[in-house]
């Protein structure tokens with residue numbers, strides 16, 4: 001499937017990606033196969049059953065807390081200022097995210113983007129930046145999953161979407177393959193911001209937030225380039241067991 005889509009993309013560079021996902025990947029509910037999905041990847045009943053990120057969580061890092069800042073954010077605050085997540089990274093979201101990322105279930109980006117837009121306030125930021133992927137990885141996968149979600153999120157405010165000013169200059173091993181403490185080292189210096197973000201309020205979009213090492217490094221890069229406020233807007237957040 002992935003190979004087919006990659007070949008298809010190579011031959012159809014000019015066709016709008018959204019049209020592609022809507023027309024060619026239309027399907028029944030991904031989880032229960034019900035035909036009631038109305039062009040979405042999931043039907044209403046399955047959507048309602050998915051594990052939601054709890055409303056009571058640390059506003060800065062999204063980990064469990066009584067809605068106040070958690071101890072870790074008080075003692076060593078991350079470089080980002082806030083976190084919004086739609087789901088907990090638990091079954092079956094974990095399987096779905098894997099399929100989305102590696103199996104090309106691209107119509108999930110519509111569903112994910114819409115769910116995320118219910119969770120955030122687009123007006124509260126100046127720019128929306130999808131987690132940049134190294135060009136070699138985009139070539140390999142055919143798309144950047146964070147960019148696809150960001151496109152849905154900014155559908156009516158395309159001027160806020162900035163996917164060019166920050167690049168991933170280091171081709172690093174996938175974070176998921178590394179032990180937690182290696183992740184910070186792995187991602188250090190991975191991003192380069194071209195441009196002045198002075199005083200800008202920025203939301204970074206990513207599919208999954210695990211340790212937050214990549215998001216933190218990107219936030220650090222953006223703050224160094226002048227950003228005044230950086231939020232993480234993610235589809236799923238892992239919580240330690």
Ligand SMILES: [Zn+2]
Nearest residue numbers: 029032043046
């Ligand atoms: Zn269903």
Ligand SMILES: [Zn+2]
Nearest residue numbers: 058061070073
């Ligand atoms: Zn926290």
